[in-house]
Each structure stands twice: as structure tokens, then as C-alpha cells.
Amino acid sequence: MIDERSYLAVLHEELVPAQGCTEPIALAYCSAQARKALGTDPENIRVLASGNIIKNVKSVVVPGTNGRRGIETAAVFGALAGDPEKKLEVLTGMPADRCRMAEEFLEHPEKCTVEHLKTDAKLHMIVEVCGGGHVVRAELKDRHTNIVRIEKDGEDIFRACPAESLQEHYTDRSFMRLTDILRFAETVDIEKVRDCIERQIACNEAISNDGLTHVYGSNVGKMLLETCGTGLWTQIKAAAAAGSDARMSGSLLPVVINSGSGNQGMTVSLPVIVFAKNRNIPHEKLIRALVISNLTAIHQKTRIGRLSAYCGAVSAAAGSIAGIAWLDGADDERIAQAVSNTLANVSGILCDGAKPSCAAKIAAALDAALMGYELAKAGCSFRPGDGIVKDGIEATMAGVGDIAGKGMVETDERIIDVMIAGD
Template identity: 50%
Template sequence: MRKEDEKYRNYLQILQEELIPAMGCTEPIAIAYAAAKAKELLGEIPTSVVIEASGNIVKNVKSVVVPNTGGLKGIEAAAAAGIVAGRPELSLEVISGITQAEQEKIKKYLENTAIKVMPLNSDCVLDIQVCLRNGDEYAKVRISETHTNITHMEKNGEILLEKRIPGAVFADTNSDRAAMNVWDIWDFAETVDMDDVRNIISRQIDYNMEISRTGLAGNYGANVGRVLATTYGHNDVVSRAKAAAAAGSDARMSGCELPVIINSGSGNQGITVSVPVVVYAEELGVGEEKMYRALVLSNLLAIHQKTRIGRLSAYCGAVSAGAAAGAAIAYLHGGSYKEIIHTLVNALAIVSGIICDGAKPSCAAKIAAAVDAGILGYHMYQEGQQFYGGDGIISKGVEATLENIGRLGKDGMRGTDEEIIRIMTGT
């Protein structure tokens, strides 16, 4: 693929849009961002707060620790952090600069302020509306479709922004996601000028490997990464790759204050597409350029899958990311396009049944399972084994299979998603 090609520029734009830093699980951070933006509009600390959220937001905020809050969980805590100490100009790092003194202010604000959480009746699975009041003054901010896509701003009855993009999976992007396909992703990864992606990819390596190391060394959540490392040891690269990826999620789900570089709006998916690939690249001694190309491949394959599924779903995003990581690991071993597509399909055939029941410590174990499936998918093809079209949801041709996965994740599991939310909320 040539640099002057429109496709080349499109894939580069996709990486620039997607591989951005976020501190903490992106759903509570989106709430904090909306609350911080509304407080900026209001111009003062509100005395009452109403937060309306779609079911998937509730699902993904309920059980995860909000960073820089002293261990607080939930929608109320995320909103309070954004109101009291958020910096909306930092986007998904909106609460990264909170001090110890501000943490105490957040706790006191929660104790003394009426914060009401209500379901938001919306066809959009990612939808948040925050309304802040102080006396007769109020400000309202709505975020829809993606985590930082502000679609409505209002103050005291004056509409400051109205931007509705119904059904747009990636509403706040300037790239063409519909044009993505596996062959072009492979071609781009093979030919991209390293100078065009070096900063993007090196930042992902630095951030995500750092939180992985922190997770392995610390005590976070269920310590899935440490359990894997202790149980299976460090001699096997498969075990190391799974443990390293899981450990990053262990730390992130339990309030670690390190940022990660996300993929498809998710830090866990960003960790999954990158950390196992780096572990394998170091094991194989392939050199920086080969590792960077593998990471370009992994990131774009995950984004391609999620374009059909959407940001949030009952379909676990780690599955897409783990399959993409497996394909990149095949590439590191010298695999061609043929090895990449068969690895991807094999992995998806193995673990596409994993559900998303919100952000919480067990995400780390699901990541380990998805990475394992990605690696198994590659080794199966090495041994001349594969799943064929007609085997369950697998169809002949990689794009046809990805289309099936998109249907399953976006449409087929809608009822499953609703039931999961009812179970989690006791309704």
C-alpha cells in the first residue's frame, strides 16, 4: 500500500483516533467527563445531580473502582470525581490529576449532595446524560455512541450544542471504518512507514506494559495474572503472555492510577491487543520493526471486528482483541496472510460465547482465555487443523465470518444484554 493512497491515510487516521490514553475503565470515565463538562458550563459546584444512563453504562460502571477516588465505585462516585476535581480538557484522563485533598472533597461531596441515578430510555447502548443544578441555574450534557462524543449541551434553557447521529457506531471519528477489510489491514501493516506509526505504537507499548508489570507486582482484584504466573511459571511464553495481559486488567479494574492506551474505546481491549504481542516479540527476538508491524496488525484487526459489533455489547470485547493478538503472534512467527486469517477464524470459533457482564476483576480471566484461544488458533493451523465454513457461526471466508460475529454481538445478543443488566441490577 502506497503512502499517497487514500486507504493508507484512512488506516493511519484510524490508529490515531483509537490508540489514545485513558485512565480507568472508560465507562465511569465517560461519566466523569460528562459531569466535569456540565460543571464547567454551570460555573459552580452543583447542589443536586441527576445522571441518566443506558443499561450498558450501568453494567460497566457498577463494579469497577474509579481511579483517584480512594477506592470508590459506581456512577455516583464517577460523577462526583468529575464535578469536584475533573478537568474536561483532558478528555478520558479527566480525573488523572486528582490530589489526596481532592479525594477527601469528593467523599464529602458524595455524603452531602443529592445524586440521583436513573435509567435512560435510549436505543443507543452507550448513552449518558448529566444534569447539574444550583438554585435556579442548571447545566446539562449528553454523551452518546462513543465515550467522548458530546451530542447535547444546554444551560438554563439555552441549547448550546445539538448533534444527534443515530446509529453511528463511531460517531466522533473522521475515518471511514466501513472501508476496512482484513486484506487491506494486512497490506497496511506490511508496508506502513515506521515513522508514521512509531510514536503511536511506542506509547502503547510503554503505557500498557507498565500497567501489566504493576499488576503482576501488586495486589489487585482477583490477581488473575499473578495466579497464572505462580501456577504455570515463567518458562512458557504462552503462560507469560496470558499472565501479563491479565495482570494489566487486574490493575486497571481495581483502580490503578496508571493510564493505558485503549482500543475501540476499551482499556482492557487495548491491553489485550498489545501486551501478549510484545511478550512474544521479546521471546522471539524479532526486532522493533517487526514488533511494531505486528501491533499495527493486531490493533486494526480488533477495530475492524468491533466496527460491526459496536462499542458496547453482551459479546465480550476481549474475544475480538484476543483473536487479533493471536493473528499478530502468527505474524511474528513469520505467518503470511493465510496464517493470519485462519488464526483469526479459529480463535473466534473457540471463544465467541464469552459474555460481557460488566467491568470488574473477572475481566482479567476472560482476557487470559481469549489470548489463549488466539494462540491456540495459530497452533491449530500450524498443525494443519482448522474450523471450516458451516461449523456453527463460521462461514467460508474471513470477512463472512466477521460479519457473522458482528450480527451475533450487535443484534443476536441484544436480549442477552438486557437480561444480564436485569440480573446485575436485581430488576
């Protein structure tokens, strides 16, 4: 029996809007919460960040900051101009006078310092703000808005117990299976998923169009259309890449994320949207296909973790091809083969943080996914025993999750060492 209530809960937990790359935005949110508890503007800010936070904040433009990048920018603008009530849209609508204060603060590097936080958690940060004779430390861990502790002058003013901080707020995902995801998407009352999926379509199409019509980063999306023609495969890759071009380089437009990532949110949605429009597929069928693509990606990322050395564009592209294959009339076996073929091909793509080249990795992952589906349709899929391919899609995804979530831990540490060497 399909656990409809849990699948709905997962969708609504994961498909939320975020402005800018989620790691700098999480840092800005944590910093804004610290300033709120301090009750006055900080005189000094100290950031302690896990390696993966450093990796994902280091090179990406923070929206609303006139092209500024990095940890200091996110922390200072969050503290001086952010609104913690807006969560992952904390930097939306920042007052101009507060932005000028943040810019002036950043002119004094000694006022904001950054340290590498040694922790087992991938997503972990502590922001310490000092001002008015008081010191506040806000700690965020595991999820992008999961504040676990706020301390003022050495005393806790908020502390979340472990159960409240994660398990009680997020649905357990161990029940998820690809075949169940397909049946859920086909049978759920569409009104129960319409709002979150429609918001994803609207937000992600808007930022993709922004990337295709303006100059952002390396302009991967625009370049694909200009040099590779306008065939369906190219349109699919260009739409997602252009969204990433814009998001990584400071677009103010929000993205509806997937598994804590805007790049993954765009990769699971935009290719499916482009395919449906190209084929004149009814809108309600598109909504169901996006349920499939989103949940398939979430299912994979549950095993991998939110942050790792494994590029999330791969799991998102594999989710996207499940939605496309379903729209194309593929049966369960062909859909599973398309996902498996994608994972067999590009599961080795490394995550070296958020930055303009993410758009190229998205395009590469989608190219592999589209080829994987063509292989499945032609009956040429990779077989069990071919490398990491196992007997059945659940076993293959579990194997990839084990490699990415456990086997690549040391790889992640080396990537971080290489990225911050000399900084």
C-alpha cells in the same frame, strides 16, 4: 490499492490514552463538562445512564478515589475534582482538597441520584447538575468523549449536529479487510505509526508490570505465573490479565485503548509485545505487528459495536493472534485461520460489565487464540460450515458481528436486568 490515509486515521482515532475503565471515565468527563457549564460547584447531581453504562460502571474502581466504585463516585469526582480538558484522563492529577469535597458530597446519597435511561444507544448518558440557582444538563452519546448537547436553564448552549458528532470526526471503516491490514502494516512508513504504537507499548507495559508486582482485584495475572509456570503461553496470558487486574481495581496508570476499551487495548498489545521479546524480534517489526493486531481488532469491533453482550476480549485476542502469527512468519492463510479458529471457539463469552473477572476472560480468550494458531499451523483448522465458520475470514467476522451486534441485543438486556436486580 491500500487506503493508507484511512488506515492511519483509524489508528490515531482509536489508540488514545485513558485512565481507568473508559465508561466511568466517560461519565466523569460528562459530569466535568456539566460542572464547567454551570460555573460553580453543584449542590445536586442527577445521572441518567443507559443500561450498558450502568453495567460497565457498577462494579469497577474509579481511579484516584481511594477504592470507591460505581456511578455516583464517577459522577461526583468528575464534577468536583475532574478536569474536562483532559478528556479520558479527566481524573488525572485531581487536587487533594477537591477530592475531599467529593468524598464529603458522597456522604449524602440524596445529593447524587441515578436513573436508568431508556434509549436505543448503548453508550448514552445525561448528567444534570444544579447549583447557584441554575440547572445544566450535559449529554454524551455513542463515543466516550462525544458530548452532543449542553443545556443551561432549559436553553441549548451547545448542540452538535448528527454529522459533526460522529461521521465527520471518525473515519468510515467499511473499507477494512484483513489482507489489506497485513499489506498496510508491512508497507507503511513506520514513522507514520511510531508515535501512537510506542505510546501503547510504554503505557500498557507499565500497567501490566504494576499488576504483576502489586495486589489488585483477584490477581489473575500473578496467579497464572505462580501456578502455571513461566512458559511463553502463560507469560502472554499473564501480562494481559495483570494489566486488567490493575486497571479494574483502581490503578492510576493510563492505558492506550482499542475500540474504546482499555482491556481490549491491553489484550491486543501485551501478548504481541511478550512474544516479540521472547523471540528477540526487532523492535520495528514489533511495531508493524501491533499495527496488525490493533487494526484486526478494530475491524471486528466495527461490526459489533463498542458496547454489547459480547465480550470484547474475544475480538481483541483474535486481533492479537493475528499479530503474533505474523511475527512467527505465518502467511495470510494461516493468519486468517488463526483468527477464525479463535472466533469459532469463544465467541459466546458474555460481557457482564467491567470488574475484576475481566482479567480471567482475557486469559481465557488468549488461551483460545493461542490454541487457534497452533491448530492453524498443524493444518487442523475448523472448516467452513463448522458452526459459524464461513468460507473466508471476512464472512466469518461478518457473521460474528451480526450475532454480537444484532442477535445478542435481548441477551444484553437480560444481563443488565440480572446485574441491577435488587440494587
